[in-house]
Amino acid sequence: MLTVLAVDDDPNIVELVRITLSAAGYSVVKARHGKEALEKVEEQVPDLAVVDVMMPEMDxxxxxxxxxxxWDIPVLLLTAKGELEDKEKGFLAGSDDYLVKPFEPKELLFRIRAILRRYEKAVDVFIEAGPLSINRQTYEVSIGKKVLLLPLKEFELLSVLASRANQVFTREVLLERVWGYDYQGDEQTLNVHIKRLRDKLAGLPEQVKIVTVRGVGYKLETGSV
Structure with a gap:
């Protein structure tokens, strides 16, 4: 499950972000200001941070x-200001996107999903998960001495699961990551691809398997948590 850090001194905004993202399958960690946010990051590094511009102690x-x-954490800035100068300052600070308050919850989700897709494509070129190795440049999957040749969607699905082995991905997040947030099909497509991947992994001597977490989604177990 992907984790988002929500930082804002307005408890109503933080709660809105938490409710919106939790309903979409994200885990949310809350902080009231920058110093508390850094303490939270020391405990658990999030996949993305939603950060308000105007806060006490640390803006x-x-x-x-x-x-x-x-930590190279992608950041979506929230602000009540819409001036070009403020946007420029945010991007110069390293933010990935900028959302003006008040905002629609659906737009918050769209922007977070877009940032995460860009970030995954940028950093996950080589993935290691137990005995499993994935090269996203050559589309090769290696387990021990065996090389698997997978259709594109199966390859992308396995890549997402392996990017955080032994952690659960919701069905919604997997559909968004592999088929896109505007995918109009049903979950049966995901079921079929999961089954095909399981069949291909089942005959291997190394312990790599896709596990169903009932009512939530799937995770890739590598035998070493």
């Missing part, structure tokens, strides 16, 4: 610089 621009320089 959003300073926090964004810290998150990007120390």
């Amino acid at each position: 959003g621009y300073t926090l964004t610089k810290k998150l990007r320089s120390d």
Whole structure:
């Protein structure tokens, strides 16, 4: 499950972000200001941060610089201002996108999904998960001495699961990552691809398997948590 850090001194905004993202399958960690946010990151590094610009003790621009320089965490800035100068300051600080308050929850989701897709494509070129190795440049999957040749969607699905082995991905997140957030089909497509991947992994001597977490989604188990 992907984790988002929500940082805002307005408890109503933080709760809106939490409700919106939790309903979409994300885990949300809340912080009231920049210093608390950095303490939370020390405990658990999130996949993305939603950061308000105007906060006491440490403003959003300073926090964004810290998150990007120390942990390379993608950042979506929230602000009540819409001036070009403020947007420029946010992007110079390292933010990936900018959303003006008040905002529609659906737009928040769209922007977060877009950032995460760009980030995954940028960083996950080589993936290691137990005995499993994935090369996203050559589309090769290696397990031990065996090389698997997979159709594109199966390859992308396995890549997402392997990017955080032994962690659960919701069905919605898997559909968004592999088929896109505007996918209009049903979940049966995901079921079929999961079954095909399981069949291909089942005959291998190394312990790599896709496990169903009932009512939530799937995870890739590699035998070493």
